[in-house]
Amino acid sequence: MTSIKDVANLAGVAVGTVSRVINNSGAVKPKTRKKVEEAIQELNYFPNEVARNFKMQKSKMVALLLPSIWNPFFSELAYYIEDELDREGFKLMLCNSGGKPEKELYYLEMLRQNKVAGIVGITYNDIENNVSNNIPIVSIDRHFNKKITCVTSDNFEGGRLALRELVRAGARKPAFMGSVTSVFSETMNRRQGFIHEAEALGIDYVIYEKPDPIVDDNAYIHEFLNEHGDVDGIFAITDMLAASYIDKARRKGIRIPEDVKVIGYDGIQDNPYFHPILSTIRQPVEEMARMTIRLLYNKIEGIPLDKQVYRIPVKFKQGETT
Amino acid sequence: MTSIKDVANLAGVAVGTVSRVINNSGAVKPKTRKKVEEAIQELNYFPNEVARNFKMQKSKMVALLLPSIWNPFFSELAYYIEDELDREGFKLMLCNSGGKPEKELYYLEMLRQNKVAGIVGITYNDIENNVSNNIPIVSIDRHFNKKITCVTSDNFEGGRLALRELVRAGARKPAFMGSVTSVFSETMNRRQGFIHEAEALGIDYVIYEKPDPIVDDNAYIHEFLNEHGDVDGIFAITDMLAASYIDKARRKGIRIPEDVKVIGYDGIQDNPYFHPILSTIRQPVEEMARMTIRLLYNKIEGIPLDKQVYRIPVKFKQGETT
DNA sequence: CACCAAAATGGAAACGTTTCAATATTTATT
DNA sequence: AATAAATATTGAAACGTTTCCATTTTGGTG
Incomplete structure (x- = not known):
């Protein structure tokens, strides 16, 4: 591999000069610069980035x-x-x-x-x-x-927004669904925002938290459907959970959005060809x-x-x- | 940053020896190895991968x-x-x-x-x-x-398979849709396989190629719908195109799969919650x-x-x- | 114990850059 | 034309490894 040394030799200058040319650092006479650039061309030289990283101690x-x-x-x-x-x-x-x-x-x-x-x-x-x-x-x-x-x-604001939109769409008893057990995760605030807004508006609500994030969604959703027939709005903590809920609810004859309004979180859908197109809180x-x-x-x-x-x-x- | 030299000093050996220890290359006495390993522990030393890459001239x-x-x-x-x-x-x-x-x-x-x-x-x-x-x-x-x-x-085989499956599902006049203008792309073979199999089976078919891959799918699909009312099967060159076709066809009152069977290519859907769930040729x-x-x-x-x-x-x- | 081969270790060179002090050259000023 | 100041260039050291030759140590054998 051709190195800075070869360039220096061909151009008849010292390696330091070549270095200054390729880095545009320090002063170099136009004539010298030209010589060096020609040598670089001639040899098809390109700097070895690995050597640079090494020397500079950073990549x-x-x-x-x-x-x-x-x-x-x-x-x-x-x-x-x-x-x-x-x-x-x-x-x-x-x-x-x-x-x-x-x-x-x-x-x-x-x-x-x-x-x-x-x-x-x-x-x-x-x-x-x-x-x-x-x-x-x-x-x-x-x-x-x-x-x-x-x-x-802004997860907290997202939770508030979700609640407000559910209410605006006509929900009287909205529920929060999902797992927030990952203690350090910001997602907890989605739930908090939801609760905060519901209480501010004096709306009846349900928190149906999934205890273990690992456990299968299916059983969790089925259980929810059995226990909470009166819920008419869902804020699911992710779009995927929302989609999964909708799938199961529809199989039970529940109409979305007529019977139950659903809002997800994330905004992962970027094309309009797959349904349902979720109403969601879009992360920027x-x-x-x-x-x-x-x-x-x-x-x-x-x-x-x-x-x-x-x-x-x-x-x-x-x-x-x- | 602590280097191999520091380790060598603390262990009272030469750098070469330390190198042999950390690379498990060459012979080193158990007692020496132990000394070195202790020094490594003590100093919380870890090899500088950048220096290695540099020296070895490869990453x-x-x-x-x-x-x-x-x-x-x-x-x-x-x-x-x-x-x-x-x-x-x-x-x-x-x-x-x-x-x-x-x-x-x-x-x-x-x-x-x-x-x-x-x-x-x-x-x-x-x-x-x-x-x-x-x-x-x-x-x-x-x-x-x-x-x-x-x-x-195996794009050719995929094209054949698509044709066969459309026919098996009841299509009498299947069409190939999509753009294969990218000359070097393997995707051309999808079309070729489709044609090959149709001719082998003596099936009537349509090739409706999109001339320019950049141009909007919408116009292309609308034109197709107007021109080819008799087609009852579609092999779309990608899942996305298939989904887009289905969306537009349904708006026109065409029932999928009753009126027209559709097969895509790729297999990008990995969850069963968004519809339509495409029949497709799944790339492995x-x-x-x-x-x-x-x-x-x-x-x-x-x-x-x-x-x-x-x-x-x-x-x-x-x-x-x- | 002396000797030898094998095993273990030491230490310097090399990898391709950048940087910097030292030196050389150019330019401006008188 | 001499000098000072500014500009340009040189060349060696350093970055942290690996490798390889030279040297030392070890252990076994006669």
Whole structure:
């Protein structure tokens, strides 16, 4: 492989000069620059980025650590994250943890050894405590402790909005469905917002929490259908849960939205060809992604952040289910 | 940062010895090994992977270059690719090209500078000609020239299968819909298989090709509906096109599958909650992903491959539309 | 105990950059 | 034309590994 030394030789200058040319750093005479550029052309030289990273003791690689890229919410997020990173010449390394703590730790260790510039984490562990060194981290949707910066949609407001929309659509007794047991997850606030708004409006409501996030949705939904025949509105904590509920409810002869209005959370549907088109609280994925990366840049450059948690406003997206 | 030198000092040995310990290479006395391991513990030392990559002149990074991770087909693919890579300690770098040639070239250049171990390409350019150096590449679904290895689903067989299933479901006059203008794309074979089988069975058929892949599906589908009222079976070249067709056909009062049977291609739906559940030719995404990576490993290690194109069998997946 | 082969260890070179102090060259000023 | 100041260039050190040759240590054998 041709190196900076070969270029220097051919151009008849010292390696330092070539370095200054390719980095546009320091002064170099136009004539010299030309010679060097010609040599670069001639030899088809390109700088060895690995050597640079090594010498500089830092890379332009950011890791995205998430449960599964297969999940459409995460893949949309990844899309925008990559786009934003690319604007500053950063590269994206993708790590699927499967949500398994041991895999998260394994990746964290690997990332540290690889001296990545930063990490975007969507994790189930208190990663900050495990990353003993100081790789800049921004977390999405979960905040564990005071040290870690978190970007999230405004879950509380989303919960309030969902309740209001259900009521506006005619629901008299709305229910909250879903699992919020992941203690550090921001999702708990969706429930809190829902409750807060219901009480503010003096509306009768049901909280039907799923005790264990792992357990099968089917049994949970069936049980709900049996126990709460009087509910006429559902706020499901995710779109997937909403879709699953609708499927089962319809099989029981319940009409959506006539009998029961349903609102999800996320806004994963990006085409209008698959039904039901969910009414949902849309997470501002693009904005979250871009903000996450810009905050990470600040951290990488040591610029202090003014907040610990950044909440991005959500919007209601009208579908066919309210 | 603590380096191998610090460990050597603390353990009272030479750096070479420490290196042999952490790499399990060469002989080292149990007693010495113990000393070194203690020092490593004590100092919380971990090897600098960047320095290693530099010294070894190779990294364990594989790049996945694709149009958009947001596309569910690609995100599933990426999921399995990452999983397979991880088994051998390789890492995945994600590059969204947006399908734009200039962006593909830009990324290719960057990957070369970063000395990635290999590339998985889902591209619209004849990348092999642009990657003048010899980074190992495996392409998915497109093969441009004789040099580049390609993994694809068995598109020809998929086309035959689609035709057969439409006929089996009762179609008397099936049509092929979609754009195959991307010359190097393997997708052309879907059409060819469809035609081949129709002629073998002596079935009347329609080829309604979309001339320009960029142009809006809506107009194309409307035109089709006006011109081909007698068609009672559709093989759409992608699931998305199938879903779009179904949406528009139903608005016109056409019943699916009673009036027209529809089969897509891809198998992107992985949950049964959104309708229509498409009958489709399912690409064996997981198998394609794993085979791609294993072929790439061979290329990385210089093991010659026995074929140029690897076709993985497809399966018909019954949905609600046939 | 002396000797030898085998095993273990030491230590320097090399990988391709950037950086910086030292030196050389150019330009401006008188 | 001499000098000072500004500009340009050189070349070596350093980054943290691995590797390989040279040297030392070990253990077994006669």
